Amino acid sequence: MFPVAYLADYFGRRKTIQVGALVYLLGGALQTGARNIDMMWAGRFFAGFGVGVMADLAPLYQAEIAHPSIRGRLTTLQQFMLGIGAFAASWITYGASAGLKHTQAEWRLPLGIQIIPALPLIAFILLLPESPRWLAEKGRIDEATETLAKLHAHGNVNDPFVVSQMEDIKAEIQKAKDIGSASWGELFFVPSNLRRVSLG
Structure with a gap:
């Protein structure tokens, strides 16, 4: 995402990641509380933008603060964790679909869970160098x-x-x-x- 580079260069890596997490949080909240398809689309837009910011900047930030001896492993770990996240999301969605069938929680719960990782990131990113x-x-x-x-x-x-x-x-x-x-x-x-x- 081309605006991310400019934001990261102007505001710094940490603040831009924090903004990305805030936008992602807004997107997740809109999806979880959606009352109509327009709210859902808006939520998807904001969540997608937030993920784009974080996916672009997380490896850059990691590479810039990591020791050269572990830099490659650390930046690769981010991609690995995306895979773990997708795997977990699939099983959470399956569990909600099987256990909460025909209720709003069947789809709201998986969408709401995505908000959880954004909260500590927003709260603690500025404690990092x-x-x-x-x-x-x-x-x-x-x-x-x-x-x-x-x-x-x-x-x-x-x-x-x-x-x-x-x-x-x-x-x-x-x-x-x-x-x-x-x-x-x-x-x-x-x-x-x-x-x-x-x-x-």
Whole structure:
């Protein structure tokens, strides 16, 4: 979802994830309390948008705060947990269908349960550290260094790993600035890019 990148770059990873969870919560509440098909469609829209925000940003945030030695496993775990969630949702829906047949709870209960994971995420996401990469992009180098040190070096800002990671982050940010930002129009109006887009 293209707006997510702009929101995450402007507000930070944590706040954007929190907003995504709030929108998802609204969507889940509308679906659970739906009185007509329009409410259900609105709920599906908001829940879908919220999931899109979180699905885009969760792996990015994980990658930016994780130690390189576990980064791949941690970001892969998110996709694995989506599968676990889908599996659990199938059985919850089956159980509600079998045990609450011909009642409104048969469909309202499974829809309502989806709200539960959003609540602790909204409540506690801001207790987690902000992305060192995002802090560095905003020129908050000292905060970025302190965050890296707390995450990976018991608070020691002079740890060789912290120093090395900060140098890498600063180099990546500078490289991105040197390249410059491309416009969305370039995807569709530059023939070689349009061909790549059409291929998927």
